[in-house]
Amino acid sequence: MQNNLTFKLPDNHNEKQFIGKLADQYALKKEPAVTERFTICDTFDWRLFNKSLVLYASGNRLCLRKLAEDEILHTAEITSLPVFIWDFPDSELKRQLAPIIKMRALLRLVEVQSRSVPYRILNPDEKTVAWLAYEEFRPWRRKNRSALVTHLWLKPVKGYPKYLRTLAKQFQEAGLKIRKKEEVFFKTLEVVSKKPGDYSAKVNIQLDPNWRSDKATKIILRFLLQVIRINEAHIDKDLDTEFLHDFRVAIRRTRSALGQIKYVFPAKTTDRFKKDFAFVGKLSNELRDLDVYLLNEDKYKAMLPPILRNDIDPLFDHLRKKRSRALQKVIRGLKAKKYDKILKDWEAFLNEPQRDSVTASNAKLPVIDLARKRIYKKYRNVVKVGSQLLENTEDDMLHVLRIHCKKLRYLMEFFSSLFPQKKINKLINQLKKLQDYLGDFNDLCVQREYLLNIIEELPTAHHQSKKTFAAIGSLIGALDNQKQTVKDAFAQTFSDFASPVNHGLFRELFASTA
Amino acid sequence: MTTLALYSNKGGVGKTAAAVNLSYLAAQMGAKTLICDLDPQSSATYYFRVKPKLKSGAKGFIKGGKSVYKSIKGTDYENLDLLPADFSLRNLEVTFNKLKRSKKRLRKILTPFKAEYDFIFLDCPVTISILAENILNAVDYALVPLIPTTLSVRTYGQLLSFCNKNNHDAGKIYTFFSMVDRHKKMHRETIATVTKAYSGVLQSFIPYLAQIEKMGIYRAPVAEFSPESVASRSYQNLWDKVQHTILYADKDKRALK
Numbered sequence: 001m002q003n004n005l006t007f008k009l010p011d012n013h014n015e016k017q018f019i020g021k022l023a024d025q026y027a028l029k030k031e032p033a034v035t036e037r038f039t040i041c042d043t044f045d046w047r048l049f050n051k052s053l054v055l056y057a058s059g060n061r062l063c064l065r066k067l068a069e070d071e072i073l074h075t076a077e078i079t080s081l082p083v084f085i086w087d088f089p090d091s092e093l094k095r096q097l098a099p100i101i102k103m104r105a106l107l108r109l110v111e112v113q114s115r116s117v118p119y120r121i122l123n124p125d126e127k128t129v130a131w132l133a134y135e136e137f138r139p140w141r142r143k144n145r146s147a148l149v150t151h152l153w154l155k156p157v158k159g160y161p162k163y164l165r166t167l168a169k170q171f172q173e174a175g176l177k178i179r180k181k182e183e184v185f186f187k188t189l190e191v192v193s194k195k196p197g198d199y200s201a202k203v204n205i206q207l208d209p210n211w212r213s214d215k216a217t218k219i220i221l222r223f224l225l226q227v228i229r230i231n232e233a234h235i236d237k238d239l240d241t242e243f244l245h246d247f248r249v250a251i252r253r254t255r256s257a258l259g260q261i262k263y264v265f266p267a268k269t270t271d272r273f274k275k276d277f278a279f280v281g282k283l284s285n286e287l288r289d290l291d292v293y294l295l296n297e298d299k300y301k302a303m304l305p306p307i308l309r310n311d312i313d314p315l316f317d318h319l320r321k322k323r324s325r326a327l328q329k330v331i332r333g334l335k336a337k338k339y340d341k342i343l344k345d346w347e348a349f350l351n352e353p354q355r356d357s358v359t360a361s362n363a364k365l366p367v368i369d370l371a372r373k374r375i376y377k378k379y380r381n382v383v384k385v386g387s388q389l390l391e392n393t394e395d396d397m398l399h400v401l402r403i404h405c406k407k408l409r410y411l412m413e414f415f416s417s418l419f420p421q422k423k424i425n426k427l428i429n430q431l432k433k434l435q436d437y438l439g440d441f442n443d444l445c446v447q448r449e450y451l452l453n454i455i456e457e458l459p460t461a462h463h464q465s466k467k468t469f470a471a472i473g474s475l476i477g478a479l480d481n482q483k484q485t486v487k488d489a490f491a492q493t494f495s496d497f498a499s500p501v502n503h504g505l506f507r508e509l510f511a512s513t514a
Numbered sequence: 515m516t517t518l519a520l521y522s523n524k525g526g527v528g529k530t531a532a533a534v535n536l537s538y539l540a541a542q543m544g545a546k547t548l549i550c551d552l553d554p555q556s557s558a559t560y561y562f563r564v565k566p567k568l569k570s571g572a573k574g575f576i577k578g579g580k581s582v583y584k585s586i587k588g589t590d591y592e593n594l595d596l597l598p599a600d601f602s603l604r605n606l607e608v609t610f611n612k613l614k615r616s617k618k619r620l621r622k623i624l625t626p627f628k629a630e631y632d633f634i635f636l637d638c639p640v641t642i643s644i645l646a647e648n649i650l651n652a653v654d655y656a657l658v659p660l661i662p663t664t665l666s667v668r669t670y671g672q673l674l675s676f677c678n679k680n681n682h683d684a685g686k687i688y689t690f691f692s693m694v695d696r697h698k699k700m701h702r703e704t705i706a707t708v709t710k711a712y713s714g715v716l717q718s719f720i721p722y723l724a725q726i727e728k729m730g731i732y733r734a735p736v737a738e739f740s741p742e743s744v745a746s747r748s749y750q751n752l753w754d755k756v757q758h759t760i761l762y763a764d765k766d767k768r769a770l771k
Contacts, residue, residue, distance in 0.1 A: 120590075126733075127563035128590040158595060159564075159587030 002156040002164055004070045007176040009150055015134060018174065019119070027122040035115045037140055039081065040185065042196075043104035044234070044243070049196045051100055054185050057081050064093055068182040070153070082106065084240070103295055105240035110192045111140035112184065121163065129163040131155040137184050139191045148187040151179060201227060201246040203253070203413040209368035214264045215354060216367035220257055220414045222350050224250045228343070236331045241291040244284055244330070251281045256410040260374055263362040269349065276342040283333040287326040289450070292443075293319050303478040304471055311467040312475065318458055369512070371415035376510040378408040383503075386494045393490050395445060402438040409435060419509050427505055434497040437489070444483040451476050516761060517624065517634045517653040523642040523676075524669040527659040528692040530557045531726050531736075533637035535749040536657075536756070538735035541594035545632035548586070548595045550624075552606070552649075553639040556599035562589045563733050568600035575600070576609060578623040591738070595631075607645045620648035642676055650682045655760055659692035659720070662704035670712075688760060690716040690752055716759055718752040721745070 022028060038058035042048045048055050052067040057078065064074045076091040085101050088094040116135035120128045132154050136147040154171065156164040172178070189196060205223050207216050231247035255277045258270055293300075297316055301309050333339060362370055385401045409431055416424050451472055458465065520533040530553070537549040551558040556566035564587045568574055574581035587596050610616045627634060638649055650656060658673065660666050670689065677684040689712070695701050696719075709715050720726070725736060725745035732739040737746040 125563040125565075157588040159585070 002161055004156070005154045005164075005168055006070060006179040007152045007154070007171055008179045009152060010175045010177075013176075021174075022170075027124075027126065029120040029122060031118045031120060033115055033117045035113060037111060037113045039111050040109045040188065041081070041106040042109055043101055044107060044239070045104065045199050045201060045246075046197050047100050047102075047104060048097075050200075053100075054182075055097070055106070062088075062093060064096065067185060068180065081108065103240060104242050107239070109194055110188045112188045113138050113140045121167070123160075123163075129157050129160040130167060131157070132167070137188065139188055142191060148191065149183045151183075152176065199230060201249060203416070205414065206417050207367055207415065209366060209418050211367050212354075212363060213261070213365045213367045213370045214360070214363040217257065217261050217264045218350050220261075221254060224254045224257070225343075225347060225350060228254070232334060235334065238327060241295060244288060244291065248281065248284060248288055251277055252406075253410050253414075255281065256407055257414060260378070260407050260411055261362075261370065261414070262374070263360045264370070265363070266359040273342075273346060273349070276346070280339060280342060283339070284330045287323065287330050289446075290319055290323040290326055293447070293450075294323060300475060304474055308467065308471040308474055311471040314465065314468045315454070315458065315472060318454075367415070368418050371411070371418055372510045372512050375408065375411050375415065376506070376512065378404065378411055379506050379510065382408055383498055386498060390491055390494060393487055398438060398441055398487075398490070399445075402435070402442055405431060405435050405438060423505055423509060427502060427509070430497055430502055434493060437486070437493045441483065441486045444479050444486060448476055448479045448483065451479070515628045515632055515634070516655070517628070517636070518756075519636040519638050519649050519653040519656045520659070521636070521638040521646070521649055521656045522658050522660075522669075523640060523646065523673050524666060525640045527661055527666065528720060528726075529659055530561070530637050531729060532657065532659055532690075532692070532720065532749070532752070533635050534558050534561050534729070535735045535737065535746075536753050537594060537633070537635040538591060538737060539750060539753040540633045540635070541591055542737075544593060546593050546595075546630065547633045547635070548597060548627060548631045549635045549637060550597040551599035551637050552603060552645075553599055553637055554601050554604035554606075555639070556601070558637040559596065559598040561729055561733055561735070562587075562596050564589070564596055564598050566599045566601065568598060568602070571600050572602035572605055572609060575603065575606075575623065576613075576619065579626065582623060583626070590734075603639075607641065607643055610644050610648060616644060617647045618651050620645075621652040624652055642673065646676070647680060647682070650677070650686070654686060656687045657716075657756065658687060658689040660689045660708065661693045662691055662701040662708065664700075664704070667704060667708055670708075674712075685714070688714045688716055688756075690718045690720070690755070692720045693722040694719045695722050716752070716755045718748070718755040720748050720752060 019028065036058055038056045040054065040056045042055065049067070053073075054065050054067055056063055056065075060077055060079065062076045062078050062082070063072045065072050074091070074093040074096055076089050076093040078089060082088045083105050084103070085094065085098050088097070114135060114137050116133040118131055118133040121130040121132065123129045132152060134150070134152055136150040138145050138147050152171070154164060154167055168178075186196065203220075203223065205220055207219065227250040228247055231243045231250070234243040235247060237243075255274060258274050258277070294316065301312060304312060382401065382404045385397060385404055389397050389401060409428065412424060412428055412431070416428070455469060455472060458468065518536075520529040520536070522529055533549060537547050541547040549558060549562075551566075559566045568585045569581045570577070574585070582597065585597060587598060588594075589596050610619050613619060615622075624634060636649060636653060639645070641649075658670065660670055674684055674687070676682075677687065689708075691705055691708075694705070705719075709717070721744060723743075723745045725740055725743045728739075729736060736743060736749060740746055
């Protein structure tokens with residue numbers, strides 16, 4: 001089957017003349033104009049755009065297509081625009097989007113109106129053998145409503161490929177060019193001042209290996225500050241859990257950078273901001289914990305025997321109430337003078353002009369040297385602790401290893417632009433696997449503890465509460481079992497990471513030659 | 515996916531008109547629909563303004579696969595495709611007879627299309643031999659238009675005993691009344707008798723109407739050129755009955771099993 005062809009119209013294109021000329025050769029039948037309004041959606045961090053996908057809602061239909069292509073990949077019927085993936089109707093579309101959107105909210109980016117005037121092209125039997133249509137797109141409900149994109153498309157009818165070929169050739173001879181790039185998506189977003197792909201929580205910093213270490217570190221920290229500011233502005237709207245998450249990760253990275261990129265700033269400054277950011281991080285610990293429980297609600301329920309599955313609901317109701325209180329607390333914390341001052345002082349420090357009088361021993365060191373030194377040191381820490389754990393797998397030490405890994409990961413990400421991309425990415429991915437494992441283990445421990453404590457808080461007046469306690473007990477049991485299974489897998493997971501190949505690569509990239 | 519044949523062992527009973535209109539109505543619901551014109555007279559093909567031509571003729575048709583796929587034409591209506599007839603299909607019976615597994619050939623030809631379409635309608639020529647067996651083996655249901663006259667009812671009886679003799683499930687055969695003239699006492703009486711005597715009788719009546727004959731002039735389904743007409747409404751009613759009495763009921767039965 002042939003695809004639709006979309007043509008760009010030259011500036012001097014005259015619709016009437018063009019159609020008139022065509023009518024000399026073919027019987028044409030004009031059909032009533034079709035107007036359609038649609039809303040383009042994506043997550044705040046452009047998860048669909050990053051996969052070259054465009055999702056839009058039109059009437060009671062949700063459609064997914066590829067960027068720069070007209071063909072619709074999947075559709076689903078909806079009664080209202082879904083915000084989260086769990087609001088989607090069960091469909092292929094949902095299955096396709098679930099691993100991409102995950103827990104992020106879909107935002108309505110822009111509303112667009114399209115108007116198309118279709119013509120049937122008829123053969124001597126008056127059978128439709130192709131369609132063409134003029135189509136224009138305008139922003140909906142905006143002051144400036146002039147057409148943003150106008151084009152002409154040609155649609156084949158199955159079994160009549162020759163007509164399409166002939167027409168396409170004729171169109172091109174008349175100066176129309178086949179459109180290959182996406183226009184509607186970019187131009188309409190431009191109207192609402194949105195730049196696709198302009199936000200990502202991933203560390204993306206270009207450093208020069210010869211820069212002074214203090215300069216490079218400030219660049220890293222300024223990037224993180226930007227992420228903090230962007231997300232902080234959205235936390236109070238409570239659109240989804242990831243604004244807070246990205247905010248917290250950026251804070252944690254800031255703290256890690258202050259602690260791990262050693263002796264680049266005066267000790268007094270470093271100490272002050274380390275304390276300040278520890279305070280800022282703590283502000284939202286409770287809220288994030290609750291978010292994690294609630295995001296995993298279905299997973300927990302699946303762990304329970306079916307007979308107890310609904311009895312756990314009072315727990316989650318309780319957690320939901322707790323969460324809305326915790327959210328208010330965080331919002332207040334972010335509005336407080338103390339937070340404001342910390343961030344403003346921090347910003348001022350990062351924007352201070354570079355000083356030549358060096359007050360810290362590593363400040364003038366080329367950043368590549370410092371990066372190598374710090375990463376290799378951390379890597380050796382990880383290997384040391386990991387090796388001890390191979391002999392005796394203790395819970396506390398697993399926690400220590402997790403923290404070391406996190407620090408190593410952050411360092412590698414901060415400085416990744418200084419090293420061969422393929423090689424460092426390979427190591428980051430290997431490290432990520434180990435971290436995922438340690439993260440799972442930690443979650444199981446923390447969650448088990450938390451559930452034990454929450455029993456104290458749960459209101460007991462509820463007539464179902466006994467069963468609820470039974471359900472929580474069953475959940476704790478399930479978590480305990482899982483914890484043991486995960487623990488048993490440590491040796492294998494760690495050996496994968498500390499393989500001779502990886503070790504060689506770590507040495508090659510980071511073992512200081514100087 | 516459901517395959518339905520509009521079939522009769524008697525000519526001029528309104529098979530093609532029903533096949534064209536039912537497939538159109540199915541497609542209008544949003545279901546991907548294919549109508550296969552197996553009748554060398556190619557009336558269904560004519561109604562859709564398509565040339566009666568298959569790639570490599572009946573030979574290509576029997577071979578199946580790509581050459582059949584390439585012969586499919588998009589109709590003027592959304593979701594509705596047509597596999598046109600070809601004059602060479604008149605030899606289909608003879609050709610099937612010469613082949614191995616001669617009774618399941620059509621089923622094999624249609625199999626690749628079952629994934630792509632929600633409904634496949636077959637507009638069949640008059641037959642009660644090996645082609646009839648091919649049709650019955652290929653479809654989920656056969657809809658038989660019945661003119662409420664003595665001769666028609668007699669032929670219907672013949673069809674059912676043909677099924678019994680050749681081990682075809684008579685349960686997939688449904689009938690509806692076609693070209694009905696309610697003014698005629700005999701039509702009314704025959705309808706009553708048939709309804710009592712047979713199972714699988716859909717309570718749906720396609721009247722004898724000039725509007726239906728005009729399909730040849732407009733070359734379009736009735737619902738397209740005369741949507742409010744009695745003719746259009748009676749096909750809609752027939753389609754509703756087909757869905758509720760056959761398709762949904764069968765789904766429920768299967769679900770229960």
